[in-house]
Amino acid sequence: MTPATIRLTVNGQTHDVTAAPDTPLLHALRNDLGLNGPKYGCGLGECGACTVLIDGRAARSCVIPIEGCVGRTVTTLEGLGSREAPDPVQQAFIAEQAAQCGYCLNGMIMTTKALLAIKPDPSLDEIKQALRYNLCRCGAHIEILRAAMRAAG
Numbered sequence: 001m002t003p004a005t006i007r008l009t010v011n012g013q014t015h016d017v018t019a020a021p022d023t024p025l026l027h028a029l030r031n032d033l034g035l036n037g038p039k040y041g042c043g044l045g046e047c048g049a050c051t052v053l054i055d056g057r058a059a060r061s062c063v064i065p066i067e068g069c070v071g072r073t074v075t076t077l078e079g080l081g082s083r084e085a086p087d088p089v090q091q092a093f094i095a096e097q098a099a100q101c102g103y104c105l106n107g108m109i110m111t112t113k114a115l116l117a118i119k120p121d122p123s124l125d126e127i128k129q130a131l132r133y134n135l136c137r138c139g140a141h142i143e144i145l146r147a148a149m150r151a152a153g
């Protein structure tokens with residue numbers, strides 16, 4: 001596709017990105033905006049490492065073209081909180097030491113955030129259901145579930 005200038009709203013700021021309209025959002029976030037919270041895992045929408053929030057809902061940024069994000073609000077891990085002032089979900093994952101290699105944690109945190117926005121007091125089964133398509137190859141699932149439960153209060 002011919003490059004075009006696409007306006008994205010990410011973490012409360014607008015950015016004009018010049019790229020082919022079918023460029024995956026993940027590539028624009030990482031390569032053009034320097035937001036490396038979302039990770040490249042499978043590139044096929046299957047692992048969840050690239051998860052962001054689009055209009056508050058969890059979405060796999062590796063399979064969403066930037067042209068599909070015009071007029072929508074994108075939130076990345078960086079938009080939740082900072083090292084100095086982490087979001088409560090980030091705090092819970094830190095407190096439970098949920099990272100082994102940590103590559104999947106962006107997706108785990110963003111998916112948990114989206115779940116809690118619509119279901120502030122989920123059961124363990126509901127958390128498992130929400131995170132079932134976020135893959136962790138280290139096997140840190142117990143810590144991740146504990147962190148999500150802690151975030152849910």
Ligand code: FES
Nearest residue numbers: 041042046048062
């Ligand atoms: Fe997007 Fe795996 S990198 S789902």
